[in-house]
Amino acid sequence: MTQEIETGIRIRVKKLLDLGEVSCVIGHEHGPRGHTRPAFVYDSADAERLVWDRTCHHNLVAYVRDKIATLARGAEPGSTPRVAVVARPCDVRSLNVLIHEGQVTRESVFVVGVACPGMLDAGDPEAQDGQALHCRYCTERVPVFYDALVGDPPKVKVPDEPWPGVAEVEAMPPAERLAFWTQEFDRCIRCYACRQACPACYCFECLAEQVDPPWVSIAHRVPQKAFFHIMRAYHLAGRCSGCQACEAACPVHLPLSLLNRKIAAEVEALFGYVAGANPDTPPPLATFRKDEELPL
């Protein structure tokens, strides 16, 4: 299955670079220790470096916007650089969010869509039949759009629990819930890996780092960490595609996607909206319906 995807990616990428259709391909490769990591291929001879397996957790869309900008700096005036990106269904939805928000144009990206078999758990590949949490409830196997599709769409198993983990936290008494999050946030080292790995977090200056005047103190204490994570999750309301790149990036394994899942669940329940499913639908917090009844 993943072998077929890998071969498909290499063939596509080789052709794209040979024909000069794109100047750079963003995919995955094996690092010196055998772990998969993002790879940038500029020459068709290097296409063989590209790999794909169920540990490729990075949402490569996070690199697209800056890569295009960097290439544009060195390009002829008037020419528009184009990059290809290997993307799973959730990655493509986050690309859709960027397109809707005017950060990337559809023409500047060639999407090598992956018919996704679901990923392995980033922190613990041995656990629970190996499937990563977000993949256990995902029913999307083919991206909403693509320029080329690799792999055969596998059968979808309808999940028993659409938003894993959310109900458990909701069921806690308020004091316990507060203690739970305090304990989790305490471990945070404020390294911002979650934010940097996220395609939807592209602010030039994050307000967690804004200093004049500061929204958040520079202190690495629990209130500041909580403020940052809550704020970030809220800013991703209706924009987070649930790819879980944040959680995979976290060096101390915070359950960050739990925050995003809660918001996604509410956004779907309140506004019937799924992030990035359609580039033409405005995100739920940028629009409204006059006649809607919302519980306040």
Place this chain on the structure above:
Amino acid sequence: MRATSHESLLAWLDTLIERSTLVAPQRVEREWLYRPVSSAAAIAFDFQRTTVSPKGYFFPETEVLLDIERRGREVVMGEPDLAGDQLLFAIRPCDARALLVLDALLVDRPPADSYYARRRERTTLVGLACPQMWDGCFCTSLGSGPADASAVDLMLYHDGDGYLVETVTDKGAALVAGVDWPEVDRPAPEPEITAEVVSVRPPDEWLAAFDEVVWQRLADRCLSCHACTYVCPTCRCFDVRDDLTAAGPGYVHVQRLRAWDSCMSPAYRRIAGGHNPRPDTAQRLRNRFFCKFCYSPRDFCAVACVGCGRCIAACPAGVDIVEVLRGV
């Protein structure tokens, strides 16, 4: 060399808790982290490499440098209370060596960082030799090894179900004075060296590679997060700001805070007026490696890397410092 059983070691540690704060590795969810413990039973002896280095017990993530209170025309300034002894238990040889690097950078040449120096002074280091090298470890490339006792006060080695104890400094000797562990005449077990030794080039060779395109390619995948610098045992950049904690009519309370900062952030190098001498990820990533392997040895006689491998494990994008050492 003396020998002790596991139980006797725990009992000894429990007596020390009464005199000083005991900091030791603990299991926190999926991580091993150095945390203050209230009982020796809470120590995770099976730990490998902690996710974050113990440097925070000398150079805290956040510390109050000054406490400033103004009432009317009267201003009172106070320093934090740094009294009380710390016992850092089961520090790995690499992390202990990192403290020597920090000493060279922060204390040995004036002006010394008095906050760091005072914490260092009142802390005793009890090392625990690594039984093996783990994925990413490369301490042997930096003149050290998994059983290097050169930077601790007291060194422990796994020895069957118990431990061998080696006294290294007077501070360490004072710690075990009066303990009835028997002297034994056998050497500490030699852990197997499994990592390939990579040579670290001298500073001028690094300078010659300053403009190589390899930095651009390497930085392609760098996400500019702070993970590598925060888990690193030798990174010591910080930011200082005043936090207004309370204010009212005629009353202001301000804390001058020092908190970890990272050279990987675009904001780190930004100066008044908005200019940034290191605007690109490639320049920032290059600077991190140059700081460790070129500037520090050149200016402070200490390579600012001890081969703990934490940055390799923490990097969400797979940037590998050993690969850099090989490539340059």
Place this chain on the structure above:
Amino acid sequence: MHETFEPKIVGFLCNWCSYAGADMAGTSRVAYPPNVRIIRVPCSGRVDPLYVLKAFQEGADGVLIAGCHPGDCHYGDGNYHARRRYALMHRFLDFVGIETGRLCIDWVSAAEGARFAQVVAQLTENVRALGPWTGWNDAC
């Protein structure tokens, strides 16, 4: 402890309706709890969720957001945006540990002085019952 606890509540009131409503409560001499610290904003749509979070961070025990009734916004649609934002915010804050009862969003027109008093009284009672907001304090 709760008997002597006086909640600190930050109220973000829209300039055109709710702030005038609070004024109306005052000029009509309607009594209401003095626990709310009012911040006048141009529109309930101007209240960034960060203001709410920041208020809690800085020691507020409760937050009130009040604006014009839906359909009456001075700027046309500000309060429709606020309505969506806080319907979501409410649930999310509860999930991370700030109980639902600490945040209130309501509509108060310039004529509804008595209603303003009622909203404030209700929120104050809710927050008083919940006790002081301690925040996510350092665990160790």
